[in-house]
Amino acid sequence: MAKAYERIADNLRQRISAGELSPGDRLPAETTLVEEYAKSLPTIRQALGVLQAEGLIEKLHGRGNFVRRPRTPVLRTNLRHQWEKDRARDPASERAQTGATEHDTGLELGDLVFHAAYHEVAAEPEIAKALGVPVGTALVERIYRTRYRVEPAPFTLVRSYLVRDMVAANPDLLDESKEPYPGGTQSQLFTIGIELDRIEELVTARPPTVEEAEELATPAGSAVIVLRKTSYDTDDRPVEHSEVILPGDRTEMLYTTHLDRW
Amino acid sequence: MAKAYERIADNLRQRISAGELSPGDRLPAETTLVEEYAKSLPTIRQALGVLQAEGLIEKLHGRGNFVRRPRTPVLRTNLRHQWEKDRARDPASERAQTGATEHDTGLELGDLVFHAAYHEVAAEPEIAKALGVPVGTALVERIYRTRYRVEPAPFTLVRSYLVRDMVAANPDLLDESKEPYPGGTQSQLFTIGIELDRIEELVTARPPTVEEAEELATPAGSAVIVLRKTSYDTDDRPVEHSEVILPGDRTEMLYTTHLDRW
DNA sequence: GAGTGGTCTAGACCACTGT
DNA sequence: CAGTGGTCTAGACCACTCC
Missing domain, CATH: 1.10.10.10 (Winged helix-like DNA-binding domain superfamily/Winged helix DNA-binding domain)
Incomplete structure (x- = not known):
């Protein structure tokens, strides 16, 4: 029975x-x-x-x-990286129009609310490995929250890391009040002479922790996507690493892989 | 309290x-x-x-x-697509050495057990849309299971779709006993004169259904990654669509995005 | 057979939502 | 206040694993 x-x-x-x-x-x-x-x-x-x-x-x-109603998903494309690079050298006034997330989602700048906080931290083993630096190296940790203006909960939790001594050449990069959103990290790196060559994104999924479920207002019984992103410069050096938590039921990620012709 | x-x-x-x-x-x-x-x-x-x-x-x-012990993850790279394309025109004898999954995971051919089943089905709305054909169009549905020889449960569930009239030029593509693993779909498409230009992968995550949890032997309290892959040929025509279910706790997907130089 | 988790009951009381 | 789900108890019996 x-x-x-x-x-x-x-x-x-x-x-x-x-x-x-x-x-x-x-x-x-x-x-x-x-x-x-x-x-x-x-x-x-x-x-x-x-x-x-x-x-x-x-x-x-x-x-x-x-x-439950099916959620209207937020689309995140890997085209955003090239798009952001193309604009990285534009003056701030131009970049102020829209950011990569608006580009992906087709929204206006005012539809999104963005929050940033910077701290200085010592490199944890996992992050040290991704950035190719010794454990304990001084890093700038930048924590981002992005949400729709009309919704209470953010749809991404981001922790981004830069090597402090590498970016200290431009003090603005250590100062959260100078956060250049929209326009992004690539234009910040441009100010210290760094050009990106490629971005690697490692994707996994798991149930949310209690904190994540709370912050994302994820109903119990759902999953989060964990995206670990590492950006490499033209000298093949990792220059930025971030860990992005996305609610699985509200996020679609589109990756396009172009193939060489025969 | x-x-x-x-x-x-x-x-x-x-x-x-x-x-x-x-x-x-x-x-x-x-x-x-x-x-x-x-x-x-x-x-x-x-x-x-x-x-x-x-x-x-x-x-x-x-x-x-x-x-619970942390699982040793299966890595899946988007480089696999280019790698598979490079080999698609090789003779079957060469392709027989290793498949894309072994390439990703660093395993030998004998370590993996592969199972395929073909059916003819009418296109569901979602799949019809992805393939750009009317709902109800005759499709070849191919169901794949891949697992480690030493493990009882597969680590991917794949449902792959081809338009029957498009691939009927080579009757082998309708016959599961002629399944060319390893070597993959790209070499099958090559036999009917199709060259791929790009692959789009749409990634989401959610809790597993009861069937998926059972088949993947996923412990309750975990997530699956849902990957919807569409392959486009050099005429920008969708030629294959598949839905891949991956256990979130055993899978890492690595996507590399190359950026144009300034 | 001893030890373990899985299923199920009957009922009490608390906490939140809407009118 | 009425209606809803949330927490908790005390205890019975079943199903699986391992010695």
Whole structure:
């Protein structure tokens, strides 16, 4: 005999995909489901927990269980890097029009709210390795949050690292009040004579930590994309490394790989 | 007052990160934890459920709760596409040495077990759109499973689509017994005169469905990467589309973007 | 067979949301 | 205040693993 909570979850899943329950709809109250399925409340709740873990429903305390709406995703293209490079040498006044994220998402500058904070930190092993410096090297850590003006939660958490002694030639790069958004890191690096040759992005996915779930307002039962980006200059030297956390249900990343002709 | 199950989860999390409990270790039995924390069994189990959802512990029925070992990831590089293209015109005897996955992972051909199944299907809306054909167009659906010989579960689930009338010029492409692994789709397309220009990969992440969790032997409390790949030929025509499911805890994807010089 | 986690019950009380 | 989900208890019985 199949487990009761699985049968209930299957049945509800079917009712959802059959359209009997549409995105945004409220499910019957848990006490109602207790009667419908003639099972105890904890069993019903276990079934609902399965659907929540699959990202199919959302539990709202005091209101009910709701069929989740598919999120409108934020698109992030690897074309953004070339686009940003093309503009890196433009005067700040031109760059002020739009940033790479607006370029990706097709939004206006005012639609997004951006926040930056700079700190000086000692290199952790993982970051030291990515930047090719000894553990403990002084780094500039820059923490970014970007969100839609109309939404409370950011859609990216970014921690970006530069080697302090490498970028100290331009004191503005150590000062968060001089953060040049929009326009980005490539124009900052240009001010100290660095041109980028390529960008490597290492992509993984995992469930969010409690802190990430909180900051991104991610419903329990979803995943985050972890993107570790390293930028190399024309001398093949890593000059910037960042770790980007993106909510899996709101993010699409598009990578285009061009192939040499025969 | 903080919730009991959160306090217990926090405490256990701390004991793990402090090294008191190392990866692979068994946690105290649930009944033991009941005494240690002076809470009921369901409360203890709820706390353990939190840690499981974070991917921190693994529950093994009849054996115990274990601190999860970090997985050794499978690396997948976008360089594989160029590498595959370079070999697409080689004779089958040469291609038989290694495939793109072995190239990425540094393995020998014998280390991997590969399985393919072909069907003819009508195009679903999403796939029709990606291939630029009307919904319902006859397609060749090819389902692939790849796993390590020593592991029971595959590390990729692939559904790949070709337009039947486009590839029918070579009947071998409709016949799963002629599946040319290793060597891949690009050499198959070469036999019907198609050269690829670029590959677009759209990456998202989400919790696994029950079927995916089962097939990939993914522990509950993890994420899958969904990769939708579309290959375009030199006439800018989409010629192949596939949907790849990768376990987030075992997969790293590396994308390199080269930038034009100033 | 001893020890472990998995499923399920019946019911109490708390916390949040909306009217 | 009524209705909803969230937390927690105490205990029974089942299923799996390993000796």
